[in-house]
Structures are given as C-alpha cells and as structure tokens.
Amino acid sequence: MNASDRWRPILALIVLSSIWGYTWVLAKHGLEYSPPFAFAAERCIGSAAALFIALRLTGRKLTLTAPGATLGIALTQVAGFMIFQTWALVEGGPGKTAVLIFTMPIWTLLLAWPILGERVRGTQWIAAACTLIGLLLIIEPWEMHGGLLSPALGLCAAICWAIGTILVKRLRGQTPVDLLTLTAWQMALGSIPLVILALVVPERPTDWTWSYAGILGFMAVFSTALCWWLWIYILDRVPAWEASLSVLGTPVVAILSSRLTFGEAFKSAEVAGILLIGGGLALLSLLGWIASRRPAVAAINQRLQEEKA
Structure with missing residues (x-):
C-alpha cells in the first residue's frame, strides 16, 4: 500500500466517525417520534433501499455472492448489533450503558489474533493502550x-x-x-429480524412528521448505508483490530456534539479520554504512514547501491 492509498482509509474513518458520532445526537431526537425497535427497523429498511438504488445507478449486478457468509454478517453486524444496541437503549437510556458497545475493539483484538492471524506488534501496543484507556475514561464503568x-x-x-x-x-x-x-445484501437480510421484532414487541406507533422524515432519511442514507459501506471499505484495507480501534473517534465526536448541542458540561475524565483516544489514533496513523514509506525507501536504497556498484 503506497502513501496515497494509505490516506484513503484514514479519510474514510474521519467521515465515518464524524457521521456516526453526530448520529447519537440525532438518535435522541428520532426516539421522540418513533419507538426504539421500529426506529431501528425503519432505519435499516431505508438504508437497504438506498444501497440497492446505488447499485442500479452504478450499473452493478444485484447477484448475492456467498449467501451463507453474507447471512452470517447480516445476522451479527446488522440484526444482532442493532437489536442489542436498541434493547440496551430501552433498558438503560442513551447513557454510559449504551456506550459500552464501543468495547468492540477489545473483542475484535481477541478474535482477530486466533482467527485471522492479525497480531498487534511493537509500538502498536502503545496506540492500542492509549485508545482503550481513553475509552474507559469516557465510559467510566466505576x-x-x-x-x-x-x-x-x-x-x-x-x-x-x-x-x-x-x-x-x-x-x-x-x-x-x-x-x-x-453492504446492500447484508443490510437487506439484517433488516428482516428487525422488522419481525418491531411487529412483535408492543410499542407506541411512529409519529410520522417532516422532522422525523428528515432525521430518518439522514440516518438511513448517511449514518447506515454510507457508513456501513465505508466500514467494509476500511476493513478491506487495514487489519481488523486497527480499523476497530480507529473507529473509537466516534464516541469522541458523540460527546463533543452532545455537549455542544445540549449545553452539557465536560467532565475531566472525558477530556482525558478524548485526548488519549486522539493521541492513540494519531500514533496509529503515524505508524501506518511509516510502514507505507518503507518500500519506497528500500527501493531508493537499492537503486543507490546498484549505481555505486
């Protein structure tokens, strides 16, 4: 991966973290109009529709490749994630308990090592430690x-x-x-359990207004369709553990946008956590840039040696 290719996933991460971070603020407003499970189902249905429209507009085939694997991804990263996230929101509100979903880098680190053979090495451990400690300071489990x-x-x-x-x-x-x-097929397949759950669980009806339509449209097209595609794009180019750590920029944006939107005061632990996560992400980017420069430097050194010979 050359230097320019290296910066594309970083740019994608910035866009993804910014949108997902602000999504927490929009979700609070969206839940004023729609009950949690219906909101999740409506969001994913709209996202799937937007993705299939994008497939048609770009001339791509709609063929489902690897249906078994795609179904597994849909049931875990769409249906399972949305169901447990929404259920946590119902039981504990949009506070610290729901933010526990951002412990996903820890589980990804544990799974990626034995299954994918992706190991954290050397200085990468410092970046990993900074981001994870920063996450703990933000969540404040104590x-x-x-x-x-x-x-x-x-x-x-x-x-x-x-x-x-x-x-x-x-x-x-x-x-x-x-x-x-x-992305389109995993969203479509993952929407099915969400729709069933929204129909089965007793909830108040959705209050369809223009304000809610705008919130739902943004969350379906940008927060879900675009960001899920960006996530898979990032995963395709960097190790799973690195991508998962990098997405910890999301709770930072979520806290900043929430505090600024609702006029809430910052806590010292949150500020320290934000700084640690920012430092860890910066170190990850620096290490990636250094790694991308090594082949070019090696090629130059080899050419110089050949000229001397």
Missing part, C-alpha cells in the same frame, strides 16, 4: 449504578459487531465480493 442488564446488552452488541467484523475480513480474504453489493 460510575455505573443500577442493574446489569443494560450493560450486558451493550456488551452483546459490541461482541456481535466484532464477530461481524471478523466474518467480513474472512469473506473478503476467500471470495472476491463487490463491497457495495455486500
């Missing part, structure tokens, strides 16, 4: 009081996301699958 159900559901959402991440990496390593097609 401040969690009350029942354990909501935190457990948040952890289940994180594990589902991590399993889906590993399945995507393994599928891309075994089968040439178009990224946009894969």
Whole structure:
C-alpha cells in the first residue's frame, strides 16, 4: 500500500466517525417520534433501499455472492448489533450503558489474533493502550449504578459487531465480493429480524412528521448505508483490530456534539479520554504512514547501491 492509498482509509474513518458520532445526537431526537425497535427497523429498511438504488445507478449486478457468509454478517453486524444496541437503549437510556458497545475493539483484538492471524506488534501496543484507556475514561464503568442488564446488552452488541467484523475480513480474504453489493445484501437480510421484532414487541406507533422524515432519511442514507459501506471499505484495507480501534473517534465526536448541542458540561475524565483516544489514533496513523514509506525507501536504497556498484 503506497502513501496515497494509505490516506484513503484514514479519510474514510474521519467521515465515518464524524457521521456516526453526530448520529447519537440525532438518535435522541428520532426516539421522540418513533419507538426504539421500529426506529431501528425503519432505519435499516431505508438504508437497504438506498444501497440497492446505488447499485442500479452504478450499473452493478444485484447477484448475492456467498449467501451463507453474507447471512452470517447480516445476522451479527446488522440484526444482532442493532437489536442489542436498541434493547440496551430501552433498558438503560442513551447513557454510559449504551456506550459500552464501543468495547468492540477489545473483542475484535481477541478474535482477530486466533482467527485471522492479525497480531498487534511493537509500538502498536502503545496506540492500542492509549485508545482503550481513553475509552474507559469516557465510559467510566466505576460510575455505573443500577442493574446489569443494560450493560450486558451493550456488551452483546459490541461482541456481535466484532464477530461481524471478523466474518467480513474472512469473506473478503476467500471470495472476491463487490463491497457495495455486500453492504446492500447484508443490510437487506439484517433488516428482516428487525422488522419481525418491531411487529412483535408492543410499542407506541411512529409519529410520522417532516422532522422525523428528515432525521430518518439522514440516518438511513448517511449514518447506515454510507457508513456501513465505508466500514467494509476500511476493513478491506487495514487489519481488523486497527480499523476497530480507529473507529473509537466516534464516541469522541458523540460527546463533543452532545455537549455542544445540549449545553452539557465536560467532565475531566472525558477530556482525558478524548485526548488519549486522539493521541492513540494519531500514533496509529503515524505508524501506518511509516510502514507505507518503507518500500519506497528500500527501493531508493537499492537503486543507490546498484549505481555505486
């Protein structure tokens, strides 16, 4: 991977983290109009529709490749993740318990090593430690009081996301699958359990207004369709553990946007966590840039040696 190719995933991560971070603020507003499970189902249905429209507009085939693997990704990274995330939101609200889903880098690290053979090496451990410690400072698990159900559901959402991440990496390593097609089909298949759950669970009806339509449209097209595609694009180009750590920019953006939007005060632990995550992500980017420069430097040194000879 040359230097320019290296910066494309970084740019994708910046866009993804910015949109996903602000999505937490929009989700709070969206839940004023729609109940949680219906909101999740409507969001994913709209996302699947947008992705299939994009497939048609770009002239791609709609053929489902590797149906078994795609179904596994859909059930874990779409249905499982959305169900447990929404359930955690219902049980504990949009506070610290729901943010536990961002422990997904820990589970991805644990799974990627034995399954994919992706290991954290050398200085990379410093970047990993900075981001994970920063995450702990933001979540503040020592401040969690009350029942354990909501935190457990948040952890289940994180594990589902991590399993889906590993399945995507393994599928891309075994089968040439178009990224946009894969995203569209996983979203369509993952929407089915969400629709069933929204119909089965007793909830108030959705209050369809122009404001809610705007929120749902943004979350379906940008927060879900675009960002899920960007996530698979990133996974296709960097190790699973690195991608998962890098997406920790999302809770940073979520906290910043929430504090600025609702006028909430920053806590010292949150500020320290934001700085640690930012430092860890910067170190990851620096290490990636250095790694991308090594082949070019080696080629120059070899050419100089040949000229001297």
